[in-house]
Amino acid sequence: AQKITQTQPGMFVQEKEAVTLDCTYDTSDPSYGLFWYKQPSSGEMIFLIYQGSYDQQNATEGRYSLNFQKARKSANLVISASQLGDSAMYFCAMRDKSNDYKLSFGAGTTVTVRA
Amino acid sequence: NAGVTQTPKFQVLKTGQSMTLQCAQDMNHEYMSWYRQDPGMGLRLIHYSVGAGITDQGEVPNGYNVSRSTTEDFPLRLLSAAPSQTSVYFCASSDPGYNEQFFGPGTRLTVL
Numbered sequence: 253a254q255k256i257t258q259t260q261p262g263m264f265v266q267e268k269e270a271v272t273l274d275c276t277y278d279t280s281d282p283s284y285g286l287f288w289y290k291q292p293s294s295g296e297m298i299f300l301i302y303q304g305s306y307d308q309q310n311a312t313e314g315r316y317s318l319n320f321q322k323a324r325k326s327a328n329l330v331i332s333a334s335q336l337g338d339s340a341m342y343f344c345a346m347r348d349k350s351n352d353y354k355l356s357f358g359a360g361t362t363v364t365v366r367a
Numbered sequence: 368n369a370g371v372t373q374t375p376k377f378q379v380l381k382t383g384q385s386m387t388l389q390c391a392q393d394m395n396h397e398y399m400s401w402y403r404q405d406p407g408m409g410l411r412l413i414h415y416s417v418g419a420g421i422t423d424q425g426e427v428p429n430g431y432n433v434s435r436s437t438t439e440d441f442p443l444r445l446l447s448a449a450p451s452q453t454s455v456y457f458c459a460s461s462d463p464g465y466n467e468q469f470f471g472p473g474t475r476l477t478v479l
Binding site: 347353358 | 398400402407408409410411412415417425455457459461463464467468469470472473475
């Protein structure tokens with residue numbers, strides 16, 4: 253069974269600093285994808301970044317990077333140079349080959365950026 | 368290009384009432400799904416469809432029905448609303464593989 257664990261319910265970060273959001277996952281399928289979504293207070297789900305299990309390099313998208321440690325089953329999101337607009341809930345999710353119709357989500361981490 | 372649309376955005380029901388949450392996508396995606404989001408629990412899969420005419424249950428299907436008569440539409444029916452179904456409901460669509468799932472804006476449902 254798939255499982256995503258986000259152990260940090262909430263985090264505070266100073267504006268312009270970097271923040272790391274933890275995510276660990278569990279799957280027996282060797283082929284899978286890992287996703288991070290942002291949910292601001294307005295409620296929509298915004299896709300941030302994707303990492304495939306066979307990708308050799310860590311994914312990056314602008315200020316977002318994914319620290320993928322396959323042996324540890326870890327896929328942490330790093331947000332560099334935090335901005336006030338980064339304040340939101342962040343979800344880690346996984347989709348594997350045997351269940352590619354769905355995403356399994358973690359419980360989320362709330363990030364609050366302080367000026 | 369509208370992406371994934373959901374109606375209504377907000378709804379209040381009384382216990383025992385029925386209603387349908389609408390979802391439509393214009394990206395010709397094969398897969399469509401319904402999730403519910405409750406505080407502290409992330410999103411959980413209610414029902415999904417891998418193509419027109421094909422639906423199946425997810426993790427939390429009780430109290431909900433779905434149908435998929437066209438590629439574009441995937442309505443979610445609450446048969447007899449209960450307070451435990453108070454939640455935010457998201458519809459999503461995607462194609463097979465590991466591509467991004469596209470989410471609708473959500474429907475906030477309150478059952479009194």
